[in-house]
Amino acid sequence: MSEHSALYSGSVMHQRLRPVVHRLRYRVFSLLLDLDELPxxxxxxxxxxxxxxxxxSLHQRDHGAGGDxxxxxxxxxxxxxxxxxxxxxIRLLAMPRILGYAFNPLSVYFCHHPVGGLQAILYEVNNTFGERHSYLIPVDEAHRQAGELTQHCAKRFHVSPFLALDMRYRxxxxxxxxxxxRLRIAVTASDGEGPVLTACFDARRRTLDDRQLLRAFVAFPLLTLKVIAAIHWEALHLWAKGLRLRRRPGAPERKVTVVDNKHS
Known part of the structure; x- marks a missing residue:
């Protein structure tokens, strides 16, 4: 039986545009996992x-509501x-646990209509304070069969201590x-004056088999530890360049923000 799951190998780029300029790039891989294929x-x-x-490994409690x-x-x-x-x-793009540890700043669920075509995307965001929030955004009918699409929403969840909450995501x-x-996911965070931060995952599809998993382990050893280390290393650089920490707001009451594209 043909499988839709795959391994995507590539790189992540983060670029701070203002008030200071800072750029970070590192190699990563993620798994695209069809939820029906997991067993x-x-x-x-x-x-x-x-x-x-x-x-x-994929531990389902690392995602979603975090329970059973x-x-x-x-x-x-x-x-x-x-x-x-x-x-x-429903296909989840995320980094797996490696030797029992994982941290996913962003996991993406591609949610398809029962008769085919992409109907919505669920963006699941984790911060380093152990909190999680998701944005559920519809895919308009004109783009359901397209290979490229753009979505927007207001930021509702505190992620970086250097970024305000009053922003928008693209x-x-x-x-x-x-x-x-090819797979590409680019996120731009903007305030009233324009873009402040961009992040992008560029990757190529590989077959999900034991050979590719071993190659990924050799090419990206302790990847998930590297990701959390890179987040804190970047924060240290930004602080050294003069940015100061913002007060951490409370988490949203609702765990999922449902976006109405017509009024977002």
Missing amino acids: RLADRLRFFSLDRFNLF QGLRPYVEDQLHAAGFATGGA FAITTPREHDE
Whole structure:
């Protein structure tokens, strides 16, 4: 049976545009995991497990509501509550646990309509304070079959201590497609004066098998530790360049912000 899951290898770039300029780039990989394929992947792959320790693993409590609820029921609950159809494919793009540890600043769920086509994207954001918030944004009908799309929303969740809450996000996505090996996710955070920060993940599709997992482990050793270290290293550089910490606001009351594109 053909699988939709894949491994994406590439790099992440962060660039602060003002009031100081700072740029950071590092190599990463992520897994695109079709939620319906998770049990089969765990059975087929020697170095990947579901909800248990392995060289690579996905623990469902690292995502969603963070409890015992499976990821597909959790995402479908969000879709249903927002008026979307349920029953379609849901594919999660995220870094796995490596030797038991993972930190995903951003995980992305591509939510498909039961009869095909992308109907919504759920952006799941984690900060370094152990908090999580998601943005559920519809995909307009004209872009459901397209390979590229752009989405916007207001920022509702505190992430960086150097960024204000009164900002807007722009997501520019080249969606994962089996006949196109490219994947690109670019996020721009802007305030009333324009863009302040851009971040981009550029990657190429690889088959998700044990050989590629071992190659990824050798090429990106202790990747998830490197990501959290890079976040704090970047913060230190920004502080040294003169930026000062902002007061941390409280987390949003709702765990998921549902975006109405017509009024966002």
